[in-house]
Amino acid sequence: MRKQKKYYVVWEGKNPGIYETWDECKKQIEGYKGAKYKSFKTLDQAKEAFCNPHLANSKPLDYPLYGICVDASYSTKTKEMEYRGILLHEKNKLLFSQGGYKNATNNIGEFIAIVHALALCKKNNWNYPIYSDSKTAISWVNKKKVNTKLKLNEENHILFEHLTRALNWLKENTYNNKIIKWNTEKWGEIPADYNRK
RNA sequence: ACAU
DNA sequence: CTATGT
Ligand SMILES: [Mn+2]
Ligand SMILES: [Mn+2]
Numbered sequence: 001m002r003k004q005k006k007y008y009v010v011w012e013g014k015n016p017g018i019y020e021t022w023d024e025c026k027k028q029i030e031g032y033k034g035a036k037y038k039s040f041k042t043l044d045q046a047k048e049a050f051c052n053p054h055l056a057n058s059k060p061l062d063y064p065l066y067g068i069c070v071d072a073s074y075s076t077k078t079k080e081m082e083y084r085g086i087l088l089h090e091k092n093k094l095l096f097s098q099g100g101y102k103n104a105t106n107n108i109g110e111f112i113a114i115v116h117a118l119a120l121c122k123k124n125n126w127n128y129p130i131y132s133d134s135k136t137a138i139s140w141v142n143k144k145k146v147n148t149k150l151k152l153n154e155e156n157h158i159l160f161e162h163l164t165r166a167l168n169w170l171k172e173n174t175y176n177n178k179i180i181k182w183n184t185e186k187w188g189e190i191p192a193d194y195n196r197k
Numbered sequence: 198a199c200a201u
Numbered sequence: 202c203t204a205t206g207t
Pocket of ligand 1: 110133
């Protein structure tokens with residue numbers, strides 16, 4: 001199920017007003033010091049709020065605008081995992097996207113996504129910071145050790161192959177990229193998110 | 198408890 | 202509500 005449509009009120013930004021998408025809203029507040037904005041469920045609520053700026057309770061938008069963001073999604077419904085990476089400083093351009101991993105876990109997806117980004121960076125001589133919202137996956141990357149409880153079975157042997165490949169890449173390569181925890185509470189959902197929650 |  | 206992890 002897709003996320004419900006929202007209306008975005010921008011009180012302080014390049015062009016204050018009401019916007020129908022986060023992308024449009026974001027344009028108005030990126031790089032705008034002291035931006036004030038907030039989302040509402042209905043257009044009526046948004047219109048009302050626009051006339052009452054004291055309703056603004058959002059923090060300034062000052063999340064990172066340079067580097068790579070990765071995210072993964074695992075559906076317990078379809079038992080499928082996918083992950084992807086985007087470039088913050090190229091208007092969230094999609095860098096890579098992989099899916100169809102049956103019988104996986106969220107954390108394995110988040111882990112492979114980070115390593116995929118690291119390998120891509122090394123190949124291109126990029127030293128971009130890499131953002132992930134997964135404490136678990138960042139920990140696994142830093143320790144070069146995957147502590148999953150998932151059992152290998154007929155459904156997920158490809159997943160485990162790719163997991164092993166990622167782990168081997170980590171152990172056999174060096175990198176200088178910073179791996180940074182995306183601060184979801186302060187910055188909102190990581191831009192690579194699948195917005196399914 | 199915290200992070201997905 | 203379920204599950205994956207530190
Ligand atoms: Mn995530
Ligand atoms: Mn997500």
